[in-house]
Amino acid sequence: MNRLYYGDNLDVMRRHVADESIDLVYLDPPFNSNASYNVLFAERDGTQAASQIKAFEDTWRWDQGAARSFQEVVESGGRVSQAMQAFRIFLGDTDMLAYLAMMAPRLGAS
Numbered sequence: 001m002n003r004l005y006y007g008d009n010l011d012v013m014r015r016h017v018a019d020e021s022i023d024l025v026y027l028d029p030p031f032n033s034n035a036s037y038n039v040l041f042a043e044r045d046g047t048q049a050a051s052q053i054k055a056f057e058d059t060w061r062w063d064q065g066a067a068r069s070f071q072e073v074v075e076s077g078g079r080v081s082q083a084m085q086a087f088r089i090f091l092g093d094t095d096m097l098a099y100l101a102m103m104a105p106r107l108g109a110s
Contacts, residue, residue: 010106027106030058032099059095066098073104080104 005012009027036057041049070088074081084104091097
């Protein structure tokens with residue numbers, strides 16, 4: 001059965017997709033740009049409207065959520081775990097480590 005899911009890929013894969021059953025995953029990750037992005041609306045004639053809404057914030061902070069994500073990656077073992085532990089020694093509990101802790105389980109297996 002072909003399906004298209006929209007959402008956080010880690011959540012979708014954990015809740016809705018059986019292991020080893022994926023043919024393709026399209027991933028458009030955040031890039032830790034430290035910027036907020038908005039959706040700009042246009043008028044019917046194509047001119048830019050004055051209205052906009054915040055789409056997402058591409059900023060990461062080291063907090064309890066980031067620490068939990070980091071711990072989950074470390075507990076999974078393997079080379080990704082080793083790399084993340086090395087990053088923590090090198091970077092410390094920084095915003096960059098928060099970003100890496102979020103991205104690691106989405107990009108690679110242990």
